[in-house]
Amino acid sequence: MSDNEISVKNLNVSIDNREILKRISIEIPKNQITVIIGPSGCGKSTLLRSMNRMIDLVEHVKTEGEIIIDGNNILDPATNLSALRKNVGMIAQAPNPLPMSIYDNVVYGPKIHGMRDPAILDETVELSLKRVGLWDEVHDRLKDPASALSLGQQQRLCLARALAVGPKILLCDETTSALDPISAKHIENELIALKNDYTIIFVTHILRQAKRLADYVVFLYLGEVVECGPAREIFTNPKDPRTKAYLEGVFG
Amino acid sequence: MDRRLCEEHIFRGLMYFSVAIVLCSLLAVFAIVVIKGASALDIAMVTQTPQGGYYLGKEGGILNAIIGSVYLSVGAILLATSISLPAAWYLQQFGRASRIAHAIRTLLDIASGIPSLLYGAFIFLIMIMFQARASLLWGIITVGIFIAPLLTRAFDEVMQMVPEKLKEASYSLGATRWETVFRVMTRQAFPGLITAVLVSFGRAIGDAASVLFTAGYTDSIPTSLSDPVATLPLAIFFQLATPFPQVQERAYASGIILLIIVLIISIGSRYLSKRIARYSIK
Numbered sequence: 001m002s003d004n005e006i007s008v009k010n011l012n013v014s015i016d017n018r019e020i021l022k023r024i025s026i027e028i029p030k031n032q033i034t035v036i037i038g039p040s041g042c043g044k045s046t047l048l049r050s051m052n053r054m055i056d057l058v059e060h061v062k063t064e065g066e067i068i069i070d071g072n073n074i075l076d077p078a079t080n081l082s083a084l085r086k087n088v089g090m091i092a093q094a095p096n097p098l099p100m101s102i103y104d105n106v107v108y109g110p111k112i113h114g115m116r117d118p119a120i121l122d123e124t125v126e127l128s129l130k131r132v133g134l135w136d137e138v139h140d141r142l143k144d145p146a147s148a149l150s151l152g153q154q155q156r157l158c159l160a161r162a163l164a165v166g167p168k169i170l171l172c173d174e175t176t177s178a179l180d181p182i183s184a185k186h187i188e189n190e191l192i193a194l195k196n197d198y199t200i201i202f203v204t205h206i207l208r209q210a211k212r213l214a215d216y217v218v219f220l221y222l223g224e225v226v227e228c229g230p231a232r233e234i235f236t237n238p239k240d241p242r243t244k245a246y247l248e249g250v251f252g
Numbered sequence: 253m254d255r256r257l258c259e260e261h262i263f264r265g266l267m268y269f270s271v272a273i274v275l276c277s278l279l280a281v282f283a284i285v286v287i288k289g290a291s292a293l294d295i296a297m298v299t300q301t302p303q304g305g306y307y308l309g310k311e312g313g314i315l316n317a318i319i320g321s322v323y324l325s326v327g328a329i330l331l332a333t334s335i336s337l338p339a340a341w342y343l344q345q346f347g348r349a350s351r352i353a354h355a356i357r358t359l360l361d362i363a364s365g366i367p368s369l370l371y372g373a374f375i376f377l378i379m380i381m382f383q384a385r386a387s388l389l390w391g392i393i394t395v396g397i398f399i400a401p402l403l404t405r406a407f408d409e410v411m412q413m414v415p416e417k418l419k420e421a422s423y424s425l426g427a428t429r430w431e432t433v434f435r436v437m438t439r440q441a442f443p444g445l446i447t448a449v450l451v452s453f454g455r456a457i458g459d460a461a462s463v464l465f466t467a468g469y470t471d472s473i474p475t476s477l478s479d480p481v482a483t484l485p486l487a488i489f490f491q492l493a494t495p496f497p498q499v500q501e502r503a504y505a506s507g508i509i510l511l512i513i514v515l516i517i518s519i520g521s522r523y524l525s526k527r528i529a530r531y532s533i534k
Contacts, residue, residue, distance in 0.1 A: 054424055059347050085426040092424070096417040099440040099532045108435070109425035145531045158421070165425055 005030040005169060005199040006051060011065035011075075013046055015058055020046045022223045024065070028216070033191065033200045035210045035231070038220035039246070044203040047220065048171050051201070052088040053081055069169070086113055089162035090171040094178040095154035097146035097161075102138055105146045105157055109165035128160040132190050152183025159190065170194070172202040176209070188213060207247065211235060219243050285511065289504025297505055302471045307494055314506055317487035319473045322513070324391045324463065324483055325456040329449060331396030332403050332456075337445075339400075340407035341433050357408065363401035369461035371398040376465040389477040391467025398462050399452045406451065410444030411437050418533060440532055446525035454514055460485035484510045 006028035013021040021043045028034050036044045049055040051067060053074060066073045074084055086109075098105050106125045107115075115121060125142065129135040134156045138149070146157055155175065162170060172191070176184035191200055191213065204210055210217065214231035219240075227234060227243045238244045296313045303312035346353035375394040384390060414437045422432040438445070460483070468480030469490075484506055491503035 052424060054420065057420070057423065059349060082426040082428060085424055090424040092417060092420060094417065096415075096421040097533065098418060098421055098436055101531065108422075108427075112425065112427050112431055147531070147533050161421075161425065 003030050004028060005069070006201075007066075007068040008047075008050075009066040009068065011047075011050065011063070011067060013043070013050060013055065013064075014062045015046075016060045017062075020223055021050075024225055026218055026225055026228050028199060028201060030199050031195055031197070032215035033195050033202055033213050034216040034218060035214035036201065036203045036218045036220060037205065037207065037210045037246070040205060042220045043223045044205075044220055045173055048090075048173055048201060048203050050075070051169070051171055052085050052090055053079065054085075054090065056081070082113075086165050087167055088169045088171060089165065089167035090173065091155070091158050091162055091175045093174045095151055095158055097149070097154050097157055100146065101143045102146050102149070102157060103142040105161050106164050109161060113165060124164050128164040129157075131163055131194070132156040132160045133186065134160060150183075152179050152186060155179055155183065155187060156190070159187065163194075167198070169199045169201070172200065174203055174205070177204075177206075184209075207249075219246065221246070282511070285504050285507040288501060289506070289508045292498070292501035292505040293508055297502070298509065301473060306471070307490060307499060308496065314482075314484070314487050314502075314509070316471055316473050317482040317484045317506070318509060318513070320388075320467075320470075320481040321457050321484040321510070323388060323474065324395060324467060324481055325453055327388070327392035328395035328399060328456045329453055331392055332400040332452060333449060335396070335400045336403040336407055337438075339404045340411055341438075343404075343408045344411055344433050344437060345429055357405065360401045360405045360408075364405060366398075367461065368395075368398045368459050369464075372462040372465050375462075379466065385478075386466055386468030386480050387478045388467065388474045388481040391463045391481055391483075392477075394462045394466040395456050395459065398459070399456055402455065403448060403452045406448035407441075407445055410441045410448060413444070414440045415533065443525040443529040443532060446521050446528075450518055450521045453517055457483075457510065457514065458485060460489055484513075 004027040008024050008026045008028075011021055011024040012019065024047060036047060038044050046055060050063060051069075051074070055061055055063065063075050065075065067075050069084075069088065072079070098108055100108070103125055106128050107121045110121060110124055115124070126135060126139075129138065134153060137153065138144075138157075146154065149157060155178070159175075170191075176187050179187065188209070191202070194200065195215075202210075202213055204213075211231070214235075216229070217231050217234040218228040219226045219234065219238075219242075221242055227238060227240045234243065235247065238247060296311070297315075298313060298318060299315060300311075300313035301316045302314065304310060306312040343353055343356060372394055375390060375397070379386070379390055411433075418436055418440055419432055422436045427435070463483050463486065467483060469482050469486055470480045471482070472479075474481045488503045488506045488510070491499050491506060494500065
């Protein structure tokens with residue numbers, strides 16, 4: 001049994017014949033927060049979106065190589081995307097609640113995956129909202145539209161919604177960048193609390209945030225992995241001069 | 253004076269002028285219909301069918317046409333919606349650059365521009381083939397087919413406006429395309445879908461040409477789909493065509509009734525769409 005949740009092997013991604021990711025090979029450790037850092041446009045989001053095949057939504061995209069999760073190459077065209085995305089949840093950059101009530105937002109995923117029992121759905125809602133610390137704030141207005149919540153609450157709702165389908169992996173695409181500092185801190189704390197049960201991959205271009213969250217770091221630059229390794233090593237003793245320059249704020 | 257400020261004034265003036273023209277023409281139509289028709293409007297008009305010689309200035313009302321118009325347009329809207337909504341859903345599965353979708357949309361736009369009279373003539377040919385008589389059913393089919401392209405494109409436009417991030421949220425939870433279209437996009441677009449239905453309803457209830465050959469005309473209220481049916485626009489047309497000033501006044505009174513029906517439907521559906529819009533994402 002390996003301690004890695006995801007293995008990316010020789011991944012190439014191009015969009016409109018433009019190479020976005022080049023020969024990416026990384027191992028994502030289980031039950032840790034892996035932070036992918038790098039300047040804007042280096043392919044962080046593309047890499048993240050390859051892991052749940054959301055990249056498929058982009059037109060004229062071509063992927064080569066392998067991403068192995070649970071022994072399967074998920075880039076295989078025969079992959080069941082619904083099952084993959086049930087296993088690999090995603091929280092977007094800006095909160096994107098669905099046009100329905102708070103309750104219906106949380107049960108949207110479970111219902112799609114066949115859960116019908118109202119008692120279990122109620123329980124799922126309560127558990128998921130408690131996990132993200134939102135239950136006390138909203139338990140008496142679950143029927144209110146999700147859009148009535150504050151942005152920070154909406155993002156926590158989106159996190160709860162992702163948890164409700166029971167994933168093992170959570171992909172966070174600059175998940176706090178649209179939030180105020182206090183709400184962002186909230187989300188960060190919740191992610192840290194969640195890492196015992198989930199493998200979390202967090203994309204950010206904010207170094208301080210990366211330092212707060214990361215157990216493992218992947219530094220991407222111009223579509224290539226420059227360096228990856230345990231957070232302490234990367235942050236205190238980077239081997240590649242480009243990593244060093246990035247950490248010192250020379251570019252980015 | 254500053255040149256840019258001057259520009260600002262000119263364009264603002266132009267905008268006010270344009271809005272004023274639109275509103276004034278609307279008000280003028282209202283005013284003329286009401287002024288000319290109010291005196292002929294009485295309770296008998298909306299509670300009775302035409303009695304012998306109504307169109308010659310005798311007793312009765314136009315309940316036949318009121319009920320007929322409502323039956324016909326509600327039927328046509330139901331028919332058109334049940335065709336147009338799945339068609340619009342179908343169009344959502346294509347990417348923005350899709351040629352197929354572009355071709356279908358172009359065809360639908362052309363179909364929306366065809367005069368309703370031609371739809372009537374087309375259905376009339378089919379009726380001759382089947383040796384069918386003009387009836388409520390054929391009227392519903394004609395009007396339904398004539399507003400379906402319009403409604404499909406309106407639905408399509410509204411659903412294309414659903415933000416990409418909502419679709420992503422749905423897909424990332426494992427939803428299929430169909431689930432996303434049905435559960436998220438339709439829901440988000442609902443207020444707009446209602447507006448589209450409303451606009452089409454106006455077209456359906458106001459159109460005289462398409463039902464001229466296909467729905468017939470009768471002084472009685474239809475009791476089945478195979479009965480011929482009277483409609484308000486045709487009633488207005490017949491009343492205006494008589495040489496009697498008294499009957500011509502009734503045409504304007506019928507116009508008031510038509511306006512009131514459209515108003516009721518409009519306010520009702522706005523209320524409905526507002527209630528549902530409270531879940532929409534701004």
